[in-house]
Amino acid sequence: MSEGQEQQIASVSSPEPLSAELQEIAGDLTTGGCVRAGRPELLTTPENLLPLLNRLHELPEPYSRLTDLCGVDWGDRVQVVYALCRGYGAEMVLVKVDLPRAQAEVPTVTGLWQLAFWPEREVAEMFGVTFVGHPNCEHLLLPEGFVGYPLLKDYEYDRSNPLLSPDPLREDPDAVLGGPPSEDETGAS
């Protein structure tokens, strides 16, 4: 049985060591790596990211297809996760780049895959990561002029932000509705 079903049931919290193949080709470019639930994960640094991706691309059976790109906020650092697939198959490796919160910069991968354009913009606006070399890194999902990075853990919902119009009914129903509803006002049965 192939990669998808199998070992997900096996504990996802107890990683196993990397396979020899990946260890060999990626060892010097990674700062860590493991196999979790049958899926290899490689941890790398921003400088080593592009060389690592290129090396994965040059394997006999290359991890040549980027399928997903997302960010994770770990409090002290921001992580960008690249999910790569092997050929037309579903075998997948996760490449993770740790970035310091203060200076979150990572080279763009838009030169390698067209897919990266939008997800990188999304990660940039949601996590405050700068993708060096991205041709057009303006807001994608959020409105222009939006301040703050909403998917960071310490993001505070800014009530004064006019771009975030809160639902007044939800904020303070009594003020909108004028006190608790009376008998005849509540829904008819």
Next chain:
Amino acid sequence: MRKRYGDNLWDLLRILAAGAWSILVGLYITGINLIRPGVCERYPRRDHRPDYQPRPGYRGDFALLSDPERPGGLRCIACLQCQNICPDQCIHITPEGKGKDRHPVQFRIDTGLCQFCWLCVEVCPVAAITMTPDYETATDQPQKLIRDLDTLRERGRNIPEPQRVEPVGCVADGGA
């Protein structure tokens, strides 16, 4: 890539004939459907069809089931489990009393926020809250979307048996 029409006469005639035929087939199908009885039915507005019932199990407006033996006349023990599990925080309960006498003095559900996910019904340990098949809840005033204790009690009075589905996995015992 685009097809060019009229490149050669024979092709053109063939395309025209096939095209005309496909159009006739289409006309035949719509014609058949014109004669076939329609499948739509009139929207069952309450004032038109008061006896209409949606399909069994439909999750509609809320009700609190009554129990004349208990204080407040309700089964509800105001344990606040529904209030806690509600993903939209649209349930607000003001409990009163201790132990066996605990009951809600106010029970407000803002159906405008509610997404009718059934979690509150599932989590209720005494099967006090339920959803009726009442589907006509649209209104033009937001305050009419808020159900309070009396409305919910009144609705529950007409329900003889709690409308409940079989127990589900996520309310099984065990764990923390």
Next chain:
Amino acid sequence: MLSFIANWLRDLLTAWFQAWHVPLVFVDILAWIVGGVAILILVMVVALVFIYLERKISGYIQSRLGPERVGPWGIFQTAMDALKLLQKEDIVPAGADKILHTLGPIAFFVVGLLGYLVIPWEEGGTIARMVDAHVGVLYVLAFGSLSVIGILMGGWGSNNKWSLLGALRGAAQMISYEVPMLLAVVCVVLLAGSLSLSTIVDQQKTLGLLSWNLWRPWLWLPVILYLIAATAEVNRTPFDLPEAESELVAGYHTEYSGMKFAFFFLAEYGNFFLVGLIFSVLFLGGWSSPFGYPDPLRIPGVIWLLGKATVTVFFLMWVRWTLPRLRVDQLMSLCWKVLLPVGFLSLLIAGTAALYV
């Protein structure tokens, strides 16, 4: 029947006017006004009825019910919609050319009405009789093609890019499809030897159903040609590009609301019915009864004409709710590369037939 009423009215008026020493020219003026108002009312009623029918038929074709809330079977639905449109605010977009924006629907509506003047409602029952006797066909075609001006005015005057696109599409389409339509009509004219619609009907009345132009094999191509070109002329699916709602929002009438929109809408259905009327006149024997001449059933000719036009309109509605829409380049290549050669071919066939049959 119509001419009987008209003559009776005319005699009555003449008698009164003579009694009161009013110049008799006013009788003619009055008659024109009455005729115009009658046509206006007819178009209004026809539009309301056909909008209702269209909704109902599309409903049944699509397994739906169609309108059914207002009145029994929803028959007052369109009337209520018209009332609603009357009440609505008339919005003129900022930056619009107010004059053109207002004139557009009016021009479209008026031009749509004019075609009705030469329709032979029954034997000798044409309002603009003198026009019809000489150039009825030409008149209808000429005014039919004028409606593009209303569309252009509305689309340009709205100051909206979608409207502009729609209007330009409309102009291109209506001018192009004018040509094959003309060729189709000329075939009939060739055979009838007259430009008068009444004469064309007279020629088809003798044997009732059997003498219809529709049954003449050398006119089959013009029949198809006319139906296609006329559908394009009135901008209905598969040729509804000027208002293609999935592409251009609502095309040239995107920015219209209220009464002006109602004018566009009414005129569209007025034009649509006019197509049905002309088709019945050209190919289905117009006011003549399908059972021979004079009508053994003694049903007034106007009823036959309206009935035949309704059947035509029903067919076009059926087509509308079946077919997808063409793309603009395909529309043009269909017109110039297919319909135009076919039109010349049918002209050749009809001419030969006129000579030898």
Next chain:
Amino acid sequence: MTWDPTCVTEELVVNMGPQHPSTHGVLRLILRLDGERVLEVRPDIGFLHSSLEKIAERLDYRQYLPYTDRYDYLCAMANELAYVRAVESLLGVEPTPRCQWIRVMMAEMNRIASHLVYYGALGMDTGATTVFLYCFRERERILQLFEDASGQRLLYHYFRIGGLRNDLPPGFCEGLRSFLDEFPRRVAEYDALLTRNRIFRSRTEGVGYLSPEAALSYGVTGPTLRGSGVSYDLRRAAPYYVYPELEFDVPTRPEGDVMARHLVRQEEMLQSVHLLHQCLDRLPPGEINVKVPRKLKPDPGEIYVRIESPRGELGVYLISDGSEKPYRLHWRAPSFHNLQAYPEMCQGAYVADLVAILGSLDIILGDVDR
């Protein structure tokens, strides 16, 4: 054609959307037009952004489940499936066999329902309004079955972590079987009415070409990718639940145009019928739920789960920090990535083609914006 140098044409910049009849939601396309020709398309998204990923961090695992319905509202079962599978994998829970079969069944029914909406909407986009209603007529029968099972017609909340809301109601299998018996005939009807129609064919053939290389580079998945000739289906490539035991084809077309994607979806509906017949025949009896703790606290860890939703590869990247709430949840939304390839497909298109190509992508804006 001779070109008159004195004739100056002006490029037209048009906003298509966010309120436009055929952008399938609130998508804004900034078009640069030269007459009817499209010079450039720039999609502007985010109008339906609902912070689904942030909401997950504020709710516990169970509470978040109804929200998954809301994000790609045409295939809520597929979203629930992906999420439930991710959480169950984190917890180390395996659903019972019957539950797995029912989940697959529901996902396939939802695939048919979703493709029917696509089918009708493409007809609508090209101007054939009737087929839309016919598709909805058939979809209605699936929705009724869903309503019987889950109590709702669109946003089901039928799957639960560890099982299902309830077992299949009485009469469900019979109803489904009668639907399945009739449905292929209906598909043949749509085929004759729309797909074989000459006008529709000329509107879709050769329009919106996407090469397999570009498709892979853009991360396009699902029927859109298979319409470009790449046979990649997660039900085959990384089968989950009972798919390895089921027999089905992965339809592909090499043309890469709107018609190819259309035919792939049409064929996929029939394949789903085939799958559902097998599910009905082999549905095992037994329990549907496994016991899971009342408070869900998975061990710290992470999981990336992918399933084949009607729109393509739907991924859930779920990180647990050991608390009751997900630490991070990321959706790999198929429509999001598919839409990115849209400008590429629109090169040299007409305005009318834009709509057809967008229809053939089958995007759901809730899925694009999340």
